[in-house]
């Protein structure tokens with residue numbers, strides 16, 4: 010059947026995409042965005058077991074660990090009608106005559122086919138390269154196996170593992186970073202005379218080498234590996250070089266380069282380049298006009314393009330062509346900026362000064378480990394390219410300037426303080442690409458603000474995709490957005506509300522450095538008016554953190570939301586719920602009985618909460634003190650389910666009972682809950698502690714999650730349920746209990762001080778400049794020098810804690826707040842009405858109320874009776 | 878007990894509900910007035926006393942006295958504790974939805990007693 014027949018019958022055409030990598034993902038995303046899934050049935054075949062993931066960020070697998078975090082998009086793309094992803098499916102053959110491909114033991118028809126098979130990692134023809142313990146570095150499975158191998162070898166050998174990486178280029182240094190992170194002694198072996206020969210020159214390579222050696226990684230250049238030898242156990246043990254020298258190696262990673270995976274194209278007779286790569290025209294069309302090639306497998310304009318940015322551009326070209334457009338791929342920027350082993354390396358434009366007559370401006374500081382070079386046109390006016398080693402801060406601003414006049418004295422850009430170019434963000438012409446990964450220009454970023462209504466960086470990222478891949482352009486994008494917002498007169502107000510022109514964090518600092526202890530002083534000195542339901546609770550929270558004191562003391566009482574005011578949670582009918590604290594979810598049978606008795610006596614609806622404790626619903630305001638008297642007498646205290654404060658520390662049973670537990674998670678959870686109870690914060694805080702990696706406490710869904718390891722505790726931060734669920738990210742590993750508690754103390758205090766109102770830890774981490782790394786530096790390395798201050802603040806919180814309910818019961822004046830009516834303190838609200846459901850009561854709905862109130866004689870009724 | 882015969886908007890009776898100092902500044906209290914639930918507020922700044930319905934027209938619950946007091950553009954306000962709609966304390970008008978209002982009750986302080994005017998038509 011021809012394409013035209015399909016079209017004339019209104020049937021959808023079939024598009025087959027071979028390879029489910031990064032570029033294939035972008036292609037499908039682009040097609041769906043443009044509605045092409047209405048005219049095309051899209052089938053994607055990938056031989057990996059996972060949906061497309063972010064290969065560029067592969068090394069973060071060693072810090073984040075969860076491969077799920079690397080997946081591209083949220084997965085909804087693959088659930089759309091008309092889009093199918095076949096995972097773990099190798100395409101073994103393409104039959105171009107029949108327009109069919111072979112996979113999963115069967116055949117699939119196609120009208121158009123896109124080859125997006127990427128590259129494979131090459132292994133040099135070295136004897137012993139296939140021994141157990143030799144790896145390449147390309148897929149999640151590769152790195153997962155590598156990690157397991159290193160951990161297993163370390164355990165088996167009882168000493169540090171010795172690792173060797175063959176190849177000192179970009180990938181080799183990433184692999185060396187990964188091995189070092191796994192605790193291996195690592196040697197990088199490079200055939201060329203210096204490291205990263207494709208990106209930097211000899212002097213740059215020398216600077217890089219010095220920095221890397223200082224990090225404890227050994228480097229051998231001008232060295233050829235000649236063979237690998239096994240030990241008695243058959244696993245790799247030694248590496249021999251061409252010059253006869255040998256080193257010990259318990260694990261070897263080959264990072265010697267990649268080659269296009271063009272075998273399908275070869276076997277089906279498509280034209281393939283001499284050095285590999287499926288030959289395609291600027292429209293990405295191969296020698297068969299039904300077959301496109303994109304990404305690392307394609308050879309366009311005489312070369313393959315080994316970066317994701319050009320691949321994405323090709324994906325957009327093909328999406329456009331499939332919809333009848335004429336887009337072309339006209340080459341791409343091969344600039345790179347990387348952080349390898351924590352060392353910045355960037356190269357851009359004509360980095361090697363190939364342009365005739367070009368001038369080089371060099372700045373080198375061997376002691377600081379910095380080497381920077383700019384390549385200028387012969388008149389020293391126009392920037393042609395450059396390379397930056399050790400400090401690539403200027404990259405984001407310099408790269409877009411390639412081909413343009415630098416204006417000021419170029420050396421100014423190279424000096425340590427020269428990273429901020431004069432007016433860089435604002436002056437950038439519209440057609441300059443600011444995000445090379447996603448091919449977004451300065452103009453598109455500006456337009457997102459002026460025409461698409463984006464009012465912040467997050468919005469612009471979502472709308473343009475700028476900054477969503479390698480992230481190196483984010484600071485520049487943010488600058489553009491800020492300038493544009495200011496220019497468009499869009500005031501991005503950080504004001505808390507009409508009464509305070511400052512942010513919550515600023516208000517916190519104001520109170521911290523002043524003597525202010527009441528809201529009226531605060532609003533008189535730093536605000537206007539009488540406050541409102543936004544600033545009053547914020548002030549209450551800040552005053553509570555800094556000045557301690559009871560929620561109902563003095564003026565504080567007038568600042569509290571009704572929940573905090575009566576220390577219970579308001580329900581839909583105006584009654585409240587009561588939640589006693591059950592630290593770590595551990596409760597004695599006697600405690601359960603006591604709670605049960607209170608519930609029976611007051612007829613409270615009883616439910617186990619999602620936070621491992623018990624909620625008693627339907628308490629009237631005037632009943633709260635009596636209920637709490639009973640609970641306090643039974644040994645309970647306020648669970649603060651109402652406060653913007655610590656909620657629960659969820660635990661699993663852990664080592665004490667569980668056959669897998671490696672630490673006592675229950676004791677830790679209880680200790681943490683007792684430590685942080687009552688801490689008022691910008692939003693609620695939840696913690697979780699799991700006794701082993703099986704994670705039964707769902708700690709990674711919490712603001713702070715703790716997971717036991719053989720060696721101590723791993724700490725995760727920024728987990729969230731709610732509307733935007735987030736997995737917590739690894740913050741620190743193998744901490745002792747003391748180290749852990751101190752890290753959590755500081756993390757929480759820093760959050761309490763600097764977060765916005767109602768900002769949970771996940772969005773807070775995103776909003777902090779420098780993200781989780783910056784917070785880690787503050788918490789673990791005391792980069793701001795406020796560690797002792799944060800410790801002291803937490804210590805004074807712990808010392809001053811008192812149970813709010815016990816304190817209230819002891820104070821006659823506070824108890825008067827709980828009158829139902831000031832002129833009839835014990836009269837229940839006459840409008841309350843309930844029905845019975847599953848043996849308990851719940852508020853009657855409108856229809857039920859009508860019946861209940863009409864016939865005053867009708868007592869509590871079941872739902873079925875009423876609706877029948 | 879109700880004096881429904883009144884035809885003017887003037888009040889025919891005053892109900893004493895509590896001593897003025899029983900009201901916490903900037904915090905409300907509910908009172909029963911002729912079977913009606915009234916929310917009474919004593920403002921911290923001006924010292925004024927206001928009374929509006931305790932019934933929250935949005936949620937249907939009797940909770941207005943438990944809302945947070947404040948101001949919006951100089952007007953004294955109370956926000957429903959249920960879903961935060963804000964009302965003008967002096968007039969009862971909802972500032973977020975012009976079609977909704979709380980009934981505003983006459984209130985006076987006599988010899989240190991707070992009295993609510995009842996029986997308005």
Ligand code: SRM
Nearest residue numbers: 578586617618619620621622624650656729730731732769
């Ligand atoms: C009672 C409970 C549901 C249940 O029956 O299990 C509950 C009930 C409420 N939740 Fe929740 N949440 C309860 C567990 C959770 C959980 C699960 C957990 O903690 O493991 C989550 C997701 C985890 C998380 O927070 O990240 C959760 C996410 C929320 C959110 C979304 C927060 C966010 O960051 O987006 C809200 C809304 C808010 O706080 O702004 C919320 C708000 C509420 C409020 C306070 C809404 C309100 O203002 O009335 C409910 C109070 C009812 C009451 O009277 O107690 N509740 N809520 C759970 C009480 C746990 C406890 O013992 O304290």
Ligand SMILES: Cc1cc2nc3c(=O)[nH]c(=O)nc-3n(C[C@H](O)[C@H](O)[C@H](O)COP(=O)(O)OP(=O)(O)OC[C@H]3O[C@@H](n4cnc5c(N)ncnc54)[C@H](O)[C@@H]3O)c2cc1C
Nearest residue numbers: 028029030031032055056064099100126127304305316317
């Ligand atoms: C560690 C590492 C770091 C990197 N860092 C950067 C960086 O900082 N910046 C940058 O721009 N680039 C970087 N790259 C390169 C970047 O990852 C690639 O350019 C990009 O992934 C290419 O995308 P692709 O879709 O063409 O190929 P791939 O992402 O490799 O996807 C191809 C997919 O097709 C599958 N496949 C192949 N043949 C078949 C078949 N016959 N049947 C079914 N499936 C098949 C493959 O298994 C693979 O899943 C890095 C790469 C690695 C490994």
Ligand code: SF4
Nearest residue numbers: 580581618619624731
């Ligand atoms: S999910 Fe919604 S309705 Fe259910 S308890 Fe939480 S806040 Fe209330």
Ligand code: FES
Nearest residue numbers: 444446478479480
């Ligand atoms: S340049 Fe990589 S995300 Fe923008």
